[in-house]
Amino acid sequence: MSATPPLLRIDGLGIDLPLDGEPRPIVHRADVVIPEGAAVALVGESGSGKSLTARAVLGLLPAGARLHGDVAFAGESVAGMAPERLRRFRAGEVAMVFQDPRAHINPARSVGDFLIEGLTLTRGVRAADAVRKVTGILREVGIADAERRMRQRPHELSGGLLQRVMIAAALAAEPRLLLADEPTTALDVTTQEEVMAIIAEAREARGLALLFITHDLELAAAVCDRIVVMYAGSTVEELPAGHLRERAAHPYTRALLSSRPSVFEAGADLRSIPGRPLSGFEVPDGCAFSDRCPRVRDRCRSERPAPSAAGDSTAACHFPYTAPAEEAGCHA
Amino acid sequence: MRLRFVLTRLSLLVVTVLVSSLAIYGAMFLTPGDPATLLVGGSRDPDPAVLAQIHREYHLDDPFIQGYLHWLGNCLQGDFGKSLVYRDSVAGLIGTRAADTLALVTYAAVIVLVTGTVIGTVAALRGGRTETLVTTLTAGAMAVPTxxxxxxxxxxxxVQLPWFPVYGSGEGFAGTLKHLTLPAVALALTWIGYVAQVTRTAVRAELRSEHVETARSRGVPEHAVIRRHVLYNASGPVLAVSGVGIAGVIATAAVAEQAFGTGGLGSLMIEAASKQDMAVVQAVSLIFVVVFVVINTTVDLVSAALDPRVAQKGAR
Incomplete structure (x- = not known):
């Protein structure tokens, strides 16, 4: 570990949520490191705990949640922040772009109200200055008639436009880290590309670090420097995006890769991973993936694998793949 | 706000009043016997000469529509005809009592709105035992008839604690307030229940909504989150139920006026109905309908001003 701490370090994070009055582990063990200015993708199926992990970065967990491990921003523990410090942290250092802008932007207030609120209410910026600033950012994210849009209400804007508004609101806070929680999932395909391009541009222009949460491995590899794969509440593999296709070591990562339709292999059968994804609290004593894994052995069912580093990547598996993957080579 | 929405609502108001006025006027002809005997009032055999005069005055021998238009035209000019029971103009009878009812209804409405929204909001924000307590008490209040x-x-x-007078409507502002407190509270309690329950549900729903999560994720101070996002967005349903609450207070005012002997339009209507004084019943009914519809329209328009999506849905 170097002398200066990374921008974000999620270290052995566990989250228990009360379910029927009893605390149930939803996230078991999440490890993510994001250096200043880097882009990291957190990939997993629905229910794998990736969104909850991102919310833990903001200290934005549901009531009754219990936290293990640590989330540290530039060396400072988020859980240890006093309320006022946490508010300033949310207002100026981290910003989140949510999945569904239609639900996540107050439908009863004007777009302009939403945009300037982050500046006027949290930092005491004068309304006129805030308007000038967000108008500029709206143009930057490709909204030409910014003044008119500011006066409109969210229901008058399309989903893609509204997601740009959300991104503009996040950028207006001048954060050092952008959390994007499936920012394109609620949009149609052509809009998805535009929105991803806007995020990539903004990141480049501002030197922003990005935690990109998605279920789409290939999109993650295209946008980010490093990939973290999460399954049933645990991060199972961490590797450079460029190594994803050939050097993925965890059977779950390989299974995910081969269950995606490819444009280069037209006519090939679409494979699915046998079994169903587990929620964090359903996980057995051994490896969470053991029931669905083609390489499972007795040890996998009794002993949970710890993450272990090999070269540039880390995998939590007793029997990781070591040979480079050939196309579809990972299936028995 | 869309102009079309405002115009639609206003024309609906006019149509509702017209249809109800038709029903109110027509009811006189649906009762068995000569409508003129109803207008004279009482059950004794009236003088044929008086009946003939009434037929002329009320245009009872004209075709129905003509008679109706004549009656409606007079009502619009504030002439509601004459009460033969009270030997006074209906407008005069109503005028003196309307002020009493207005005072009682306003008092009760203020109690309903303030208490209902405040305890509903507090219950939703505090949660836990406070919420359970409020839910139980308001459910009880809703169940007890006025x-x-x-x-x-x-x-x-x-009687037990001689804090308030039992009867009458009092002199001067302080006296009126003292005399009207018990009837106003009796009227208000049921509707406090409704307003509190709806407020609690609406505030709860907004507290859990995604856009509130967004505001918190941006470091917006909690008091601003509550005011600008939770209470502001919850105001739609709260406003709607408040309108219903005020209308309900007006509708049940007669019960409290009778029970506490405060006098007013409600008790006038009850008396008039029992004496078969049709002219008074018609006039008071019409006034109640107009007040009802005006309150509902106002609520609709204010809701639309707060949240333009309401206007868009409503105009379609």
């Missing part, structure tokens, strides 16, 4: 509540209040606060 006349039972009136008897209970008289027994407790006028």
């Amino acid at each position: 006349f039972v509540m009136a008897v209970l209040l008289i027994w407790l606060f006028a």
Whole structure:
């Protein structure tokens, strides 16, 4: 570990949520490191705990949640922040772009109200200055008639436009880290590309670090420097995006890769991973993936694998793949 | 706000009043016998000469529509005809009592709105035991009819504890306030229940909504989150139920006026109905309908001003 701490370090994070009055582990063990200015993708199926992990970065967990491990921003523990410090942290250092802008932007207030609120209410910026600033950012994210849009209400804007508004609101806070929680999932395909391009541009222009949460491995590899794969509440593999296709070591990562339709292999059968994804609290004593894994052995069912580093990547598996993957080579 | 929405609502108001006025006027002809005997009032055999005069005055021999238009035209000019029971113009009878009813209804409405929204909001924000307590008490308040509540209040606060007068409407502002407190509380309690329950549900729903999560994720101070996002967005349903609450207070005002002998339009209508004084019943009914519809329209327009999506849905 170097002398200066990374921008974000999620270290052995566990989250228990009360379910029927009893605390149930939803996230078991999440490890993510994001250096200043880097882009990291957190990939997993629905229910794998990736969104909850991102919310833990903001200290934005549901009531009754219990936290293990640590989330540290530039060396400072988020859980240890006093309320006022946490508010300033949310207002100026981290910003989140949510999945569904239609639900996540107050439908009863004007777009302009939403945009300037982050500046006027949290930092005491004068309304006129805030308007000038967000108008500029709206143009930057490709909204030409910014003044008119500011006066409109969210229901008058399309989903893609509204997601740009959300991104503009996040950028207006001048954060050092952008959390994007499936920012394109609620949009149609052509809009998805535009929105991803806007995020990539903004990141480049501002030197922003990005935690990109998605279920789409290939999109993650295209946008980010490093990939973290999460399954049933645990991060199972961490590797450079460029190594994803050939050097993925965890059977779950390989299974995910081969269950995606490819444009280069037209006519090939679409494979699915046998079994169903587990929620964090359903996980057995051994490896969470053991029931669905083609390489499972007795040890996998009794002993949970710890993450272990090999070269540039880390995998939590007793029997990781070591040979480079050939196309579809990972299936028995 | 869309102009079309405003115009639609206003024309609906006019149509509703017209249809109800038709029903109110027509009811006179649906009762068996000569409508003129109803207008004379009482059950004794009236003088044929008087009946003939009434037929002329009320245009009872004209075709129905002509008679109706004549009656409506007079009502619009403030001439509601004459009460033969009270030997006074209906407008005069109403005028003196309308002020009493207005005072009582305003008092009760203020109690309903302030208490209902405040305890509903507090219950939703505090949660836990406070919420359970408020839910239980308001459910109880909703279940007790006004006349039972009136008897209970008289027994407790006028007989056992002689804090408030049992009867009458009092002199001057302080006297009126003192005399109207028990009837206003009796009237208000049921509707406090409704307003509190709806407020609690609406505030709860907004507290859990995604856009509130967004505001918190941006470091917006909690008091601003509550005011600008939770309460502001919850105001739609709260406003709607408040309109219903005020309308309900007006509708049940007669019960409290009778029970506490405060006098007013409600008790006038009850008396008039029992004496078969049709002219008074018609006039008071029409006034109640107009007040009802005006309140509902106002609520609709204010809701639309707060949240333009309402206007868009409504105009379609």
